[in-house]
Amino acid sequence: MSKVKINRIVGVIPLYQPKKQDFPNILKYINDLDYCFLLDDTGKDNSFLCKEIVDVNPDKIQYVCNTENIGLCASVNNGFKLAKEKNADWVLIMNPDGTFQNDAIKIYRRYIDTQDTSDTAIVSPVFNLDRRKREASTGTKIVWHPDMSGCLYNMKVLDELGYYDQNTYFYGLDEEYCIRVRKNGYKIIQCSEAVLNHHPAETYCVKFLGKTVLKCGKDNPQRYYYQFRSGYYIHKKYHDLHNFMFCVYKFTKVVLFFDHKEEYFKMIRLGIMDAKNRFYGNIKERNES
DSSP, rough: OOOOOOEEEEEEEEEOOOGGGHHHHHTTHOOOOOOOOEEESSSSOOHHHHHHHHHHOTTTTEEESSSOOOOOOHHHHHHHHHHHHOOEEEEEETTTTTEEOOOOHHHHHHHHHSOOOOOEEEEEEEHHHHTTTOOOOOEEEESSSSTTEEEEEEEEHHHHHSOOOOGGTTSSHHHHHHHHHHTOOEEEEEEEEEEEEEESSEEEEEEEETTTEEEEEOOOOOHHHHHHHHHHHHHHHHOOOOHHHHHHHHHHHHHHTSHHHHHHHHHHHHHHHHHTTTTOOOOGGGGOO
16 A cells, blocks of 8 residues: 655745734634744834744744845745745645635645645635635636635745746736646646635625626726736736736726726836836836836
């Protein structure tokens, strides 16, 4: 009888201006991990605030503060490096406001410890949103582009293909990586039994005759700057249809539903222009000339 491999899962939780209201979410699953890094990209030391989490198990939980705001992509990439130093086989990325509906990490462990995952780059949950309800089911399936939060990343594949593309900076890092792993012949597997309560954006309700006829995500104009900057960059890099249509969908929402359209259009133009000029940093640092 073949021996079951015991995989080591290291968690990476990217923080920005940590909020105590998110701590109960983290505490629900953090002890199911073999180790966990709290990566604070605020640009100041919030260790006193995060001590509540670290003290749960100081031997397995570590707070790491970036001395300056380096962006989500660079911060998570640092988390991948730290996870490798802790001998991670798989890395779990979690947004601080995310919660699992069930024992998702145990479900993940059962899958990666018993299945052949040599050609699997990412193991994903089902994403339950307030505007798109989902429940646990059985089995697995191949998916194309899961969000970053709640996903397990295969450390061997990260080492082979590289980490997140630094040019995505804040948005689209997961999308670009998913395209890259698929182009290199790897699979992205969704465990239908694992469910993440996910909060990617404010829910906007489209009403007709006083009734809600559509629910969709709504981000602020500055986020649209990052989304379209990365969207244009990814399009030029891969000419991927899903990425292109997702940008069209976001643009259509502005045209049809959102107020302050001029501000959104301005940020979309700036994002695309900066991508053409190969500026991929913080919007506050862009050259206005």
